[in-house]
Structure formats: structure tokens, C-alpha cells
Amino acid sequence: MADTTEAVTGEAGTGKQPRNVRVVLLALMIAMMLAMLDNMIIGTAMPTIVGELGGLEHLSWVVTAYTLATAASTPLWGKLGDMYGRKGVFMTSIVIFLIGSALSGMAQDMGQLIGFRAVQGLGAGGLMVGVMAIIGDLIPPRERGKYQGMIAGVMALAMIGGPLVGGTITDNWGWRWSFYINLPLGAIALIAISVVLHLPKKRSQARIDYPGAALLTVGITAIVLVTTWGGTEYAWTSARIMELIGIGVAALVGFVFWQTRAAEPIMPLHIFRSRNFTLMSVIGFIVGFVMFGATLFLPLYQQSVQGASATNSGLLLLPMLGAMLVTSMVAGRITTSTGRYKVFPVAGGALMTVGLFLLSTMDTDTTRFTSGVYMAVVGLGMGCLMQITMLVAQNSVEMKDMGVASSSTTLFRTLGSSFGVAIMGALFNHRVQDVMAEKAGATGSKVTEQSATLTADALKQLPAAAREAYQHAVSSGTHGAFLLGSVVAVVALVAAVFVKEVPLKGAGPKPDGGPADGDDTAAAKAPVTEAV
Structure with a gap:
């Protein structure tokens, strides 16, 4: 592979950051906000979309198509950035995302919307990987923590503000907006990246690993469909789910086998x-397992058991x-100032385990204040x-594998x-059905069938016995889901204990963009990789 460098504003991987790094970071944050905010906004617009376009039976595919395209394209975007240069690949992903957004807004039926959402998801995969990889190119590992902490802050803001923004836009401008x-x-992010960001251009003589990309796409698609359809569209033991599991396993085994032989593997196993x-x-x-499970079941508990409205349940996640x-921002700054990071995954695993266990103790009498403390x-x-996971992952590979490392970490979180x-949903539904059948009999079964549309106001209209039974059922379901989450979180804690604290090289720039204090350029160019 031969690299040719053009007007480089910031030398990738060194301690010499560009003077306009703040503008670049702002553009990257906007791009990450787009990718994270989109699904959050669309969720609140779904009822209006169905009312205009119809196709209620295909509603879940509006989200599934986006998720599938994002997950399947993530590794490919990372590899393309490593092979052909980060800037052009990242800008391409922004353009694809914007094309998908424009087409989705113009959709005339549910089929079109699902297809255009897949285009959006294809671009979103490149947005998330590109943001992390570009930060890895511009910022040395020692300085990277505080910037990736900012990105985590953007992700949290998107999760908080998405439903509120989506509701406001839909009510005032219509769902297409x-x-x-x-x-x-x-457009702002695209222009800023185009004008301000300058990274080395790359010319790779190697060909894209199309067989590997195809096998990985099939495997990821099958896995996501299993987790999406299992227990909802099809029984977990149905022939369709078994077929998908077989296809997914076969494709992923084939992918691993092929990666050992490909000249330029999509995900190099080394x-x-x-x-x-x-x-x-x-x-x-x-983290992906726990975070998205929590954000799914907590609002349901708050609405069904604590009587919160849909809007308030979103605010109660604050x-x-x-x-x-x-914590993300504080952890990033401490890592930058001290160069030490192992304490954070260990503390994070412990806190997450304890917090999920506390959430599993909630019942019909738990106050909002108490549940708020547990959530905190x-x-x-x-x-x-x-973001510490991304920082350590990037610090564990050579610069040439920065995109692959970023995309792989993102992919595992998505999966x-x-x-x-x-899994948490299957356990939740099973417990809800059991409790409703036990406490309310045939009436309970009818209420369970309508649970997807039961708002806090609708619950008040139920007979007292059915309402009380349903609240106990939801409480029991959340108990099981969060107890499972706490057990899974123990694995993260154990894994964190075995992390080896490899020094983060490079002291980073001074505020004026001048040379770094104690900059170890050579070390920063090739992050230290520890032995297994």
C-alpha cells in the first residue's frame, strides 16, 4: 500500500493536532448526533407515519431495516477508511445518509419508507465508525479520552432529547420533517469536514474483500433477524428462526475461515x-446489551406501574x-490527565452490576425518587x-488497523x-404472561395482548383488578429482565479485571494547538500493543 499525503492539517496519530481541531470535532459531533438521534426521533413519529402511509403490520421494519443496514455496513466502512483514507469515505457516508433522509421524507408508502431507511442505515454505519476513527487519527491516545468522552455526551443527549425533538417536530411540522x-x-457537517479536515490520502493496491464482506453481511443479517423476530413474529423454536440461526452460524464460520486467507481481510483476525x-x-x-435493554423496559415500567406519561417517562430517564x-466526560478528562484507565472499566462493571440488581428489586410500591437513584x-x-472501551481498543492496534478496530468495537456494541x-424482552414477556394468567385469567390474556398500546391513561380505564394484575406483571417482568442484566454485567466486571493497563502515549497539544508537552511522536504513531 502506498500513501500520498496532501496538505495535512493534523498528522494522524501524532501529538500534533490541527489548530482548527475544535471545528473538526464540532462537525464530528454533529455527524454522531445525526446517527444517534435518528431512531430516537422516528420512534415518536411512528403513530403519525402509520396513520398516513398505512402498513401497520410492517411497522417494525422501519427500525429493523435501519439497524440491519447499519450493523452490516459497519465493518466495511471501517476497512474502506483504512484502505482509501478516512476523509473521503466519511464524507461519502454523510452523503448516503442525507440521500436516505431526503428519500425517507418523500416516501409515499411503507415499502418505500423501509427501503429508504435501509439507505439511511447504510450511511449511518459509516458515520459512527468514521467519527471514532477520525478522532483516532487526529488525537494521540493520551489525549483521546476527553474527546471521546464528549462524543459519549452527545450520544446521551441524543437519547434524552430524541423523543422530545421528534414529538415537537411531528406535532408542528409533520412527520416528514x-x-x-x-x-x-x-450539510453543515459535510462542509466543515470538507474545508477543515485534512488527512493523508491513501492509495491501496489491494482489492476489497468482497467474499468476506458478503459472508459477514449474511451472518450479521441473520443474527439481527433472529433477535428481532424471535418471540415476536415467530416462536423461538420455529423453523424460520432455526433456519436463520443455521444460516447465521454457517456464514460467520465461513467468514472466519475466509479471513485467514483473504489478501486484505475486512476484519483481520490478528x-x-x-x-x-x-x-x-x-x-x-x-454495554450494548444492558443499555438498550434498560432504555426499553424502564419507560414501560414507569408508564405502567408508576403512572408516568410517555413524555414524562422519557424525562424520568434523565x-x-x-x-x-x-461520568463519560469526567472519565475522559481523568484518563487524559493521568494516562491511566483500568480503574474505569472495573468501576463501571461494578456499578453497572449493582445498579441493575437494584433495578431488579423495584416493585409496585417503588417511588420515582428511588428508581431514579437506581438508574443513576x-x-x-x-x-x-x-468510550473507554473504544479508547482502549484503538490503543491496542496499529494505526493501519484504526478503522477496523473502531468498526469492530461499534459492531459488537450494536450486536x-x-x-x-x-433476550431481556423474551424473559420480560414470559413473566408478564405468566403473572397475568395467574392473577387475572382470561381477562389477563386479553390485557396482555393489548399491552403494546396500553398507555397510562388507557390503564386507568381498566377494571381495578385487571389494572393491579397488569402492574404486578410488569413489575415481575422488569425484575426478571434487570436481574438477568445484572448477571450479564458481572461478565463485564470480570473482563475488566483482566485488562492490562498499557500506557497511553502522547501528551497531546497545548490549548493553542502548539506542540505537545512531552510528546512521544514515535510512540503515538503506533499505539502500544500488549502481549496476550
């Missing part, structure tokens, strides 16, 4: 020889998301883990979220 709003924001990288992949999977935001504990744990929603 839930997609069109991406266009001006994306990166997993690093103990830290492998452990961060495990921890990232668990203790968790706020704690996650603050979980948020503190997730904040310690969110974790799919598994978390599916």
Missing part, C-alpha cells in the same frame, strides 16, 4: 490476539442518561465504560443491543 431536519445539519482488544469487544457487547453523560447508579457505570432487547 423528522427526516428533513437531517439535511441542514448534515487484532483479536490483543488481550485488551478482545476484552473491550466483550465489554462493548455487554438520572441514568445524565449520570452517563457526566447504572448510568454511572455505563459512563465509565462507554449486544440486539441480543439485549431480544
Whole structure:
């Protein structure tokens, strides 16, 4: 591979950051906000979309198509950035995302919307990977923590503000503007990246690993479909789910086999020889598992048991998301100032385990204040883990594998979220059905069938016995889901204990963009990789 460098503003991987790094980071934050905010906004617009376009039976595919395209494209975007240069690949992903947004806003039926959402998801995969990889190019590992902490803050803000923004846009401008709003924001990010960011251009003689990309795409698609359809569209033991599991396993086994022979593998297996990288992949999977499970079941508990409205239930997540935001930024700054990071995954794993166990103790009498405290504990744990996992993963590979490391870490977190929603959801539904059948008999079965549309106001209209039974059932379901989450979180804690604290090289720039104090350029160019 031969590299040709053009007007480099910031030398990738060194301690010499560009003077306009803040402008670049602002553009990157906007791009990350677009990718994270989109699904959050669309969720609140769904009822209006169905009312206009119809196709209620295909509603879940509006989200599934986006998730599938994002997960399947993530590794490819990372590899393309490593092979052909980060800037052009990242800008391409922004353009694809904006095209998908514009087309989604113009959709005339549910089929079109699902297809255009897949285009959006294809671009979103490149947005998330590109942001992390570009930060890895611009900022040395020692300085990277505080910037990735800011990115984690953006993610938390998107989760907090998404439903509120989506509701406001839909009520005042119409659901189509839930997609069109991406266009001006994306244009700002695109222009800023085009003008301000200058990274080395790369010319790779190697060909893209199309067989590997195809096998990985089939495997990821099958896995996501299993976790999406299992227990909802099809029984877990149905022939369709078994077929998908077989296809997914076969494709992934074939992918691993092919990666050992490909000239330029999509996901080079040598990166997993690093103990830290492998452990961060495990921890990232668990963070995704827990975080998305929590954000799914907590609002349901708050609405069904504590009587919160849909809007208020989103606001009641503030203790968790706020704690996650603050802790992410604090952890990043401490890592930057001290160069030490192992304490954060260990503390994060412990706090997350304790917090999830506390959430599992909630019942029909738990106050909002108490549940808020429990959520804050979980948020503190997730904040310690969110971006530290990416930082350590990037620090565990050579610069040439930065994109692959970023995309792999993102992929494992995405897969974790799919598994978390599916497995915790299956346990939740099973317990709800059992309790309703036990406490309310035939009436309970009817209420359970309508549970997806039971708002706090609708619950008040139920007979007292049915309402009380349903509240106990939801409480029992959340108990099981969060207890499972706490057990899974123990794995993250154990993995964190075995992390080896490899020094983060490079002291980073002075505020004026001048040379770094004590800059170890050579070390920063090639992050230290520990032995297994």
C-alpha cells in the first residue's frame, strides 16, 4: 500500500493536532448526533407515519431495516477508511445518509419508507465508525479520552432529547420533517469536514474483500433477524428462526475461515490476539446489551406501574442518561490527565452490576425518587465504560488497523443491543404472561395482548383488578429482565479485571494547538500493543 499525503492539517496519530481541531470535532459531533438521534426521533413519529402511509403490520421494519443496514455496513466502512483514507469515505457516508433522509421524507408508502431507511442505515454505519476513527487519527491516545468522552455526551443527549425533538417536530411540522431536519445539519457537517479536515490520502493496491464482506453481511443479517423476530413474529423454536440461526452460524464460520486467507481481510483476525482488544469487544457487547435493554423496559415500567406519561417517562430517564453523560466526560478528562484507565472499566462493571440488581428489586410500591437513584447508579457505570472501551481498543492496534478496530468495537456494541432487547424482552414477556394468567385469567390474556398500546391513561380505564394484575406483571417482568442484566454485567466486571493497563502515549497539544508537552511522536504513531 502506498500513501500520498496532501496538505495535512493534523498528522494522524501524532501529538500534533490541527489548530482548527475544535471545528473538526464540532462537525464530528454533529455527524454522531445525526446517527444517534435518528431512531430516537422516528420512534415518536411512528403513530403519525402509520396513520398516513398505512402498513401497520410492517411497522417494525422501519427500525429493523435501519439497524440491519447499519450493523452490516459497519465493518466495511471501517476497512474502506483504512484502505482509501478516512476523509473521503466519511464524507461519502454523510452523503448516503442525507440521500436516505431526503428519500425517507418523500416516501409515499411503507415499502418505500423501509427501503429508504435501509439507505439511511447504510450511511449511518459509516458515520459512527468514521467519527471514532477520525478522532483516532487526529488525537494521540493520551489525549483521546476527553474527546471521546464528549462524543459519549452527545450520544446521551441524543437519547434524552430524541423523543422530545421528534414529538415537537411531528406535532408542528409533520412527520416528514423528522427526516428533513437531517439535511441542514448534515450539510453543515459535510462542509466543515470538507474545508477543515485534512488527512493523508491513501492509495491501496489491494482489492476489497468482497467474499468476506458478503459472508459477514449474511451472518450479521441473520443474527439481527433472529433477535428481532424471535418471540415476536415467530416462536423461538420455529423453523424460520432455526433456519436463520443455521444460516447465521454457517456464514460467520465461513467468514472466519475466509479471513485467514483473504489478501486484505475486512476484519483481520490478528487484532483479536490483543488481550485488551478482545476484552473491550466483550465489554462493548455487554454495554450494548444492558443499555438498550434498560432504555426499553424502564419507560414501560414507569408508564405502567408508576403512572408516568410517555413524555414524562422519557424525562424520568434523565438520572441514568445524565449520570452517563457526566461520568463519560469526567472519565475522559481523568484518563487524559493521568494516562491511566483500568480503574474505569472495573468501576463501571461494578456499578453497572449493582445498579441493575437494584433495578431488579423495584416493585409496585417503588417511588420515582428511588428508581431514579437506581438508574443513576447504572448510568454511572455505563459512563465509565462507554468510550473507554473504544479508547482502549484503538490503543491496542496499529494505526493501519484504526478503522477496523473502531468498526469492530461499534459492531459488537450494536450486536449486544440486539441480543439485549431480544433476550431481556423474551424473559420480560414470559413473566408478564405468566403473572397475568395467574392473577387475572382470561381477562389477563386479553390485557396482555393489548399491552403494546396500553398507555397510562388507557390503564386507568381498566377494571381495578385487571389494572393491579397488569402492574404486578410488569413489575415481575422488569425484575426478571434487570436481574438477568445484572448477571450479564458481572461478565463485564470480570473482563475488566483482566485488562492490562498499557500506557497511553502522547501528551497531546497545548490549548493553542502548539506542540505537545512531552510528546512521544514515535510512540503515538503506533499505539502500544500488549502481549496476550
